[in-house]
Amino acid sequence: MEGFRPRGWQDGITSTILSNLNNNGKIALEAPTGSGKTSFILYLAFLSGKKFIYSVRTHNEFTRIYEDNKRFFNLDIAYMFGKKSLCPLPDRWLENDDSDRDICTGCFLKDKTIDVKFDMEPEELCNFLLRESMENINIDIKNRSLVKNEKGDYYYKREKNSLGFCPYYSVRLSALSHNIIVMTYNYLLNPGIRYRTFGIENFNDYCIVFDEAHNIDDFVENFGRSLRPKTVERAIEQSMNYFPVKEYKCNDRTRLGIMLERLLLELDLKESGTLKRFSFSKDFIDNLDIDIIKRFSDMFNDINEKNPAGQRHRNYLESLYNFLYDVFNSENSGLYYYSDKNGILLKIMYYDVSSFLRFLNSSPVIFMSGTMPSPEHISLVWGFENIIYISVEKIFKNAGGEKKYHIVTGFTTLNKYRLKSDTWEPMLKKYMDFIKERYNSASGSVLVAVPAYSILSGDKSISSFIDDDIKPHVIIETRKLSFSYIKGRALREKLLIFSVHGGKLLEGVQLVNKNRSLISDVIIMGLPLIPMDDYRTDKIKFIERQSKRNMQDNLYYENAMIKVKQAAGRSTRSENDVADIWLCDDRFSLAYWRDIFQN
Numbered sequence: 001m002e003g004f005r006p007r008g009w010q011d012g013i014t015s016t017i018l019s020n021l022n023n024n025g026k027i028a029l030e031a032p033t034g035s036g037k038t039s040f041i042l043y044l045a046f047l048s049g050k051k052f053i054y055s056v057r058t059h060n061e062f063t064r065i066y067e068d069n070k071r072f073f074n075l076d077i078a079y080m081f082g083k084k085s086l087c088p089l090p091d092r093w094l095e096n097d098d099s100d101r102d103i104c105t106g107c108f109l110k111d112k113t114i115d116v117k118f119d120m121e122p123e124e125l126c127n128f129l130l131r132e133s134m135e136n137i138n139i140d141i142k143n144r145s146l147v148k149n150e151k152g153d154y155y156y157k158r159e160k161n162s163l164g165f166c167p168y169y170s171v172r173l174s175a176l177s178h179n180i181i182v183m184t185y186n187y188l189l190n191p192g193i194r195y196r197t198f199g200i201e202n203f204n205d206y207c208i209v210f211d212e213a214h215n216i217d218d219f220v221e222n223f224g225r226s227l228r229p230k231t232v233e234r235a236i237e238q239s240m241n242y243f244p245v246k247e248y249k250c251n252d253r254t255r256l257g258i259m260l261e262r263l264l265l266e267l268d269l270k271e272s273g274t275l276k277r278f279s280f281s282k283d284f285i286d287n288l289d290i291d292i293i294k295r296f297s298d299m300f301n302d303i304n305e306k307n308p309a310g311q312r313h314r315n316y317l318e319s320l321y322n323f324l325y326d327v328f329n330s331e332n333s334g335l336y337y338y339s340d341k342n343g344i345l346l347k348i349m350y351y352d353v354s355s356f357l358r359f360l361n362s363s364p365v366i367f368m369s370g371t372m373p374s375p376e377h378i379s380l381v382w383g384f385e386n387i388i389y390i391s392v393e394k395i396f397k398n399a400g401g402e403k404k405y406h407i408v409t410g411f412t413t414l415n416k417y418r419l420k421s422d423t424w425e426p427m428l429k430k431y432m433d434f435i436k437e438r439y440n441s442a443s444g445s446v447l448v449a450v451p452a453y454s455i456l457s458g459d460k461s462i463s464s465f466i467d468d469d470i471k472p473h474v475i476i477e478t479r480k481l482s483f484s485y486i487k488g489r490a491l492r493e494k495l496l497i498f499s500v501h502g503g504k505l506l507e508g509v510q511l512v513n514k515n516r517s518l519i520s521d522v523i524i525m526g527l528p529l530i531p532m533d534d535y536r537t538d539k540i541k542f543i544e545r546q547s548k549r550n551m552q553d554n555l556y557y558e559n560a561m562i563k564v565k566q567a568a569g570r571s572t573r574s575e576n577d578v579a580d581i582w583l584c585d586d587r588f589s590l591a592y593w594r595d596i597f598q599n
Contacts, residue, residue, distance in 0.1 A: 004072035007575070009396040010040045016388070018048055021207050021364040026384045028213075031392040032400020033370035033569025034510075034517065034577070039068045041209050041366070045180055046073050050364075052180045053203070055188050056211045057219070059085070060483070060504065062122035065182055078175035079122040080183035080197075086126060086168040088133040091310035106305075108146070108154050109133075109166035116174040122182075129167035136163035152308030172197065185210070185219050189356050203363045212507065213367035214562045217381065220356050221539075224333060224348030227323045229267045235316035236260045242300055252292050259288060263320070267346060271339035274533035278335040278346060280327075290328075293321045323348075331355075332542065336535045349535050351542040354383030370400070371565035377554045380547040401517070401572025404580050405597040408434070411584040413451055413526025424460055431525055431584065432465040435496070438582060439470060444520030445495040445511060449567035451528040453500050462498065462525075470496060477505050487511055490518045501528040501563040509570060517573040520580065527585040527593075528563040532556065561596055 006014065009031065020027055021044070031037050042065075045052045054065060062079050069075055083103070087093065092103050104110045118125065140146035145158040156162055175181050187197055188208070210216065239260065243253055262284050269278075280288075297317040304312045327335060332352035337344055350356075367378070367387075375389045392399045411431060439446045450456060456476050457463055466474055475486060477499040489495060490511040497519075499505035511518040530536060536556070543551045564583070571579035583597060 002071055004039065004043060004046075006040075006043060007036055007399070009392045009399045010036060010043065012396065013390055013392075014044070014047070016390075017044060017366070020388055021048065021050065021366075024204070024362060024364045026360075026364075026387040027366045028372050028375070028378055028387050028389045029366055029368040029392070030372035030390065031368065031370065032572065033566070034512075034573035035370075035392060035400035035575070037211070037368050037370075038064055039072055041211075041368075042069055042073050042075060042180075044207075045075060048207070049179075051206045052209060053188070053206045054180060054182045054209045054211065055185055056182065057185055057215050057507065058504070059122070059184060061211065062182055064510070066122055075180055076178050077180040077182060078116075078118050078171070078178035079125070080175050080181055080187060081122075081126050081168070081171060082184070082186070083168050086129060086166075086171060088130050088137065088167060089309070104166075104169075106153070107166070108156055109137075109164055110169060112156075112162070112165045113170040113173050114165045116170050118174075118178070126167075129170070133165055133167050136165065140164045151306065152311075185216070189216070189219060190223065191356070191359075194359070203359065207364045207366070208360060209366045209368065212369050214369045214371055214373060214566070215507075216357075216367075217353055217373075217559075218502070220353045221349055221535075223356070224330070224350060225323045225326050226345050226347040227267070227320070228343060228345055229264060230343070231316055231319055232260060232264045232267060234314075235320050236264070238300065238313075238316050239296060242303060243296060252295065255287075255289065256292050256296055259293065260320075262287065267344060269337055269344050271344070273338065274531045275336040275338050275347075275349070275535040277534040277538070278337045280335075288324070290321055290324045293317055293324070297321050334535065334538055336533075349539075351539045352546075353381050357382055357384070369562075370569040371562040373562070374554060374558060376549075377558060380549060380551065381543060381554065398575055400569070401575055401577035401579065403568050403572060404578070405568075405599055406580060406582050407588045407594065407597070408582055408584045409586050409589055411526070412586050413455070428455075428460070428462055429465050432462060432467075434582075434584065435523055435525075436467060436470060438521055438523060439473075439494075439496050442494070442521045442580075445490055445497060445518050446521045446523065447506075447519050447567065447570055448496070448498045448523045448525055449501055449506055449528070449563075450498065450525045451501055453503075455525070456498055456500065474498070477503050481505070483509055499567075501567065506563075506567050506570060510573060511570075512573045515574050517571055517577045517579065519571040521582065522568050522571045522579060523582045523584060524564055524567060524588075525584055527560055527587045529556070529560045557592065561593075564597075 017027055029037070041052070041054060056062070059081065065077070066079070069077055084093065089107065089109070092107065116129065120128065137146065140162050145156060145162045146154055146164060147157045149155055186193055188194055239256060245253060245257070266280055266284055297315055300315050300317055304315065326348055330348055332355060333348050333350045335346065336349050337346045339345070373381070375387065378387055378389070379385050412427065435446070435448055450462070455462055463476060473493060473496055475481070475489070475495055475497045486497065486509060491513060497505065540551050540555050543555065568579070568581045571577065571581070587593065588597070
């Protein structure tokens with residue numbers, strides 16, 4: 001283990017941050033990507049002796065924390081994986097189930113736990129626990145201590161000397177006794193999950209850290225339940241199969257059928273590529289009684305529970321009830337729809353981020369990112385007025401390396417161009433010619449950031465214009481692409497990497513060798529403005545009513561600025577790195593963007 005030596009910026013602000021944490025202060029820390037934010041949080045935990053909850057966006061980010069801790073500190077850290085990642089019994093999970101039911105109810109493993117030692121890489125530990133649990137279950141079955149009841153479900157006939165255990169509850173119980181717990185946003189920001197996991201609403205005993213905190217708004221926006229016409233069709237089919245009208249000759253059964261058919265008609269919508277405002281018709285609302293849906297949903301659950309775990313089915317009536325209940329009981333939200341490859345999706349979307357952060361009011365909190373939202377955003381949108389805002393690069397120049405910004409005109413990804421092949425295809429070719437030119441002259445790998453997945457693949461995409469001579473060195477982001485694969489190749493060759501703003505590569509990839517970045521150039525292919533759709537318009541109006549301020553810049557342009565800076569941050573991993581950032585869109589020449597990205 002190396003001895004940790006704080007960098008200049010870390011040493012310079014340590015006492016200020018510790019003092020504020022001791023007084024339950026709120027801190028916004030903007031430090032460049034690669035400047036050592038993760039190790040700094042571990043350093044604060046080491047110095048203060050406080051309990052920390054370290055919250056990250058995805059499980060992928062657990063590894064970075066584990067590696068920094070192993071390298072410098074060897075602190076007492078636990079990693080909280082979710083139920084689905086750690087459950088050894090796939091039969092208990094129903095496909096695409098979005099109900100509130102606890103899949104652990106009645107499980108023979110729920111109360112069987114072991115003490116977990118978090119002494120290996122988190123993903124490796126997760127796989128190890130699953131493997132051990134499944135092997136032990138099989139041993140218990142062979143020993144006849146674990147047997148089936150008349151329904152076909154397993155139960156422990158003999159507890160003594162049994163080996164089976166639940167990985168999830170073992171991790172959860174073990175984690176709560178550690179000084180530092182690493183978990184994803186969902187455990188903290190989702191009120192239901194937060195309470196079920198901790199059983200408390202008071203986090204005063206913990207210092208809470210949100211890493212990559214610029215993602216909080218997007219995360220909260222997508223908390224709401226969603227509904228597809230296919231779910232309604234399945235609910236109709238389910239009610240006909242389990243509650244046939246001939247057997248259930250009652251007014252409620254008739255009304256159930258009418259309500260479901262009317263709901264399906266309400267979802268007969270024209271396709272839309274952007275979020276469109278939606279409201280149910282007055283006739284539908286006047287004739288809706290969700291208590292009837294709830295009664296039949298409960299009856300279905302009673303029937304379902306009589307089946308063995310592997311023969312149970314998703315309760316589509318419950319999905320409808322939960323969605324409709326939230327529609328008519330959620331505050332500061334709206335209904336919107338759009339279409340994707342699976343058809344129409346109707347979604348509840350929230351406007352008020354601050355309501356999801358109020359539980360932090362009495363706790364010490366650090367929000368940190370390479371590109372934090374502005375102080376105005378944190379005050380007016382998140383609801384924290386007296387926050388200490390520390391921008392490391394404004395105090396310590398080049399703390400995260402040097403980025404040289406270049407505005408390149410003659411390019412655009414405006415939607416009006418992308419919709420017409422006669423204008424878009426020549427533009428794509430022009431982009432690719434520039435990208436190839438930069439790749440050939442770059443000293444390291446080149447990262448290209450695009451505003452939409454449709455630009456990367458399929459018809460009218462950049463992949464159609466990649467020359468054969470550089471194709472072997474091209475990596476295009478997909479869901480299955482792993483960081484380890486990219487890093488392995490980057491250590492051997494100069495790569496041309498295409499990724500999407502907000503995708504996992506631009507949010508998390510670190511290509512480093514001997515503490516120096518392997519990426520020398522970043523090309524921003526188009527200004528990544530989010531569509532000004534109905535939802536975005538309504539959210540801005542809501543926050544402007546609340547704050548009595550013009551919020552266009554904070555909620556629209558700032559989002560694009562954060563995306564650009566996040567992408568640029570992939571290229572500098574130490575104070576010694578120098579990278580060229582190419583801003584390829586005519587709109588970057590406007591004064592607003594020139595002022596932000598001046599060298």
